[in-house]
Amino acid sequence: MRYGVIADDFTGATDVASMLVRAGLRTVQAVGVPRGPAPEADAVVVALKSRTVPAADAVAQSLAALAWLRAAGATRFYFKYCSTFDSTAQGNIGPVADALMQALDTDLTVVCPAFPENGRTVYAGHLFVGEQLLSDSGMRDHPLTPMRDASLPRLLQAQLPAGRRVGLVPQAVVAQGAQAVRSRLAQLRAEGVRYAVTDALDNEDLRAIAAACADLPLVTAASGLALGMQAVAAGTSDAAHLPRTDGLAAVLAGSCSQATQGQVAHWLAAGRPAFRIDALRCADDGEGQAQEALAWAGARLADGPVLVYATATPADVRAVQERLGTERAGAVVEDCLARLARGLVALGVRRLVVAGGETSGAVVQALGLEQLRIGPTIAPGVPWTWAPGPGLLLALKSGNFGGADFFERALAAADA
Ligand SMILES: Nc1ncnc2c1ncn2[C@@H]1O[C@H](COP(=O)(O)OP(=O)(O)OP(=O)(O)O)[C@@H](O)[C@H]1O
Numbered sequence: 001m002r003y004g005v006i007a008d009d010f011t012g013a014t015d016v017a018s019m020l021v022r023a024g025l026r027t028v029q030a031v032g033v034p035r036g037p038a039p040e041a042d043a044v045v046v047a048l049k050s051r052t053v054p055a056a057d058a059v060a061q062s063l064a065a066l067a068w069l070r071a072a073g074a075t076r077f078y079f080k081y082c083s084t085f086d087s088t089a090q091g092n093i094g095p096v097a098d099a100l101m102q103a104l105d106t107d108l109t110v111v112c113p114a115f116p117e118n119g120r121t122v123y124a125g126h127l128f129v130g131e132q133l134l135s136d137s138g139m140r141d142h143p144l145t146p147m148r149d150a151s152l153p154r155l156l157q158a159q160l161p162a163g164r165r166v167g168l169v170p171q172a173v174v175a176q177g178a179q180a181v182r183s184r185l186a187q188l189r190a191e192g193v194r195y196a197v198t199d200a201l202d203n204e205d206l207r208a209i210a211a212a213c214a215d216l217p218l219v220t221a222a223s224g225l226a227l228g229m230q231a232v233a234a235g236t237s238d239a240a241h242l243p244r245t246d247g248l249a250a251v252l253a254g255s256c257s258q259a260t261q262g263q264v265a266h267w268l269a270a271g272r273p274a275f276r277i278d279a280l281r282c283a284d285d286g287e288g289q290a291q292e293a294l295a296w297a298g299a300r301l302a303d304g305p306v307l308v309y310a311t312a313t314p315a316d317v318r319a320v321q322e323r324l325g326t327e328r329a330g331a332v333v334e335d336c337l338a339r340l341a342r343g344l345v346a347l348g349v350r351r352l353v354v355a356g357g358e359t360s361g362a363v364v365q366a367l368g369l370e371q372l373r374i375g376p377t378i379a380p381g382v383p384w385t386w387a388p389g390p391g392l393l394l395a396l397k398s399g400n401f402g403g404a405d406f407f408e409r410a411l412a413a414a415d416a
């Protein structure tokens with residue numbers, strides 16, 4: 001194995017694994033730090049749930065993943081965070097990146113959240129979502145990681161220990177290609193910069209950055225840079241062919257992003273069956289709420305796919321958070337959806353779409369899954385995956401990804 005990837009959430013892990021597969025690398029996704037021996041692969045992605053935990057926990061989990069990946073033979077490392085740089089107020093990206101750099105004894109890395117295929121671009125160090133600055137996008141109202149600043153150097157600097165320097169590789173340099181990026185990185189290193197934020201507007205820019213980073217022990221990025229790694233890695237594989245399954249189908253949505261709100265609205269508008277989870281009820285009687293949803297689903301699954309969603313508007317989420325506190329609100333809803341996932345699989349569901357990174361983490365942990373095989377892409381950054389234990393097709397959708405008809409499209413693809 002050559003590449004070791006540490007992803008700070010589960011949808012982010014399938015996102016980057018899918019890109020590595022597209023780049024031609026045989027890729028295995030491990031759920032949490034693996035216990036067993038290294039699988040036969042060019043890249044292993046370790047999926048953590050470290051984005052919103054206290055920074056010290058995130059660092060400890062990431063270092064444990066690094067230790068396993070090194071022992072398994074990886075020589076190049078990739079810290080995968082969100083293409084919208086999702087961090088809590090305290091921020092885990094800086095502390096984790098810094099700890100990984102120290103452990104690898106390296107003095108320079110890049111910071112590259114761009115994912116142009118999903119509208120995330122970086123210009124003059126500022127992160128855009130489509131045509132909006134990150135701070136003007138729906139990410140302003142994220143339940144756990146509201147992003148109210150679009151300047152990557154400023155966001156990162158605030159998360160780093162004093163004295164760490166952050167610099168920029170501007171788009172004018174990236175557009176000149178890999179050699180120009182390499183020269184700029186050398187210049188920044190000579191100036192004492194440890195973190196080079198890279199502008200990137202399209203996949204061509206990502207390819208140039210990836211080629212320029214070929215000798216760096218560590219890169220930090222969203223999944224876009226993995227697509228660019230095609231140029232530097234000897235590609236060998238195509239997307240894995242996943243088994244077919246005739247089991248029942250369901251969608252669980254815990255994401256409150258604008259994209260997921262649109263997907264839920266699209267499902268409801270088509271008159272498809274859907275059950276809304278009440279977040280306050282989850283706090284009072286999570287087991288009762290899960291049982292009620294399960295009984296509802298059990299009565300309908302034989303007729304076709306069902307949706308169970310906690311997805312709510314920013315105003316509704318705020319009202320719940322004011323009552324419960326942000327952390328508890330997130331945790332009780334995740335817990336309810338995780339129970340539901342267990343219940344749905346027990347009822348015979350074998351094709352499951354989950355929306356939301358934290359939600360996916362809770363679901364995958366509740367199902368006790370250890371490894372996911374990466375299959376064909378449903379939408380940029382979202383592949384079908386296969387969990388061999390229960391024989392389950394699982395799509396873990398990043399909150400912000402996918403068009404309005406994503407749920408229907410995913411289920412149709414699983415049928416094809
Ligand atoms: N109605 C609700 N009220 C309060 N919190 C909610 C509600 N519905 C969901 N949540 C919580 O909001 C959080 C959503 O985070 P999650 O990571 O699952 O989605 P996302 O951030 O949109 O996705 P991604 O991380 O892939 O971008 C979860 O902790 C979930 O439990």
Ligand SMILES: O=C(O)[C@@H](O)C(=O)CO
Pocket residue numbers: 009011012013015016081082083084115222223357381398399400
């Ligand atoms: O990079 C992204 O946007 C996603 O893979 C993600 O991390 C969502 O949680």
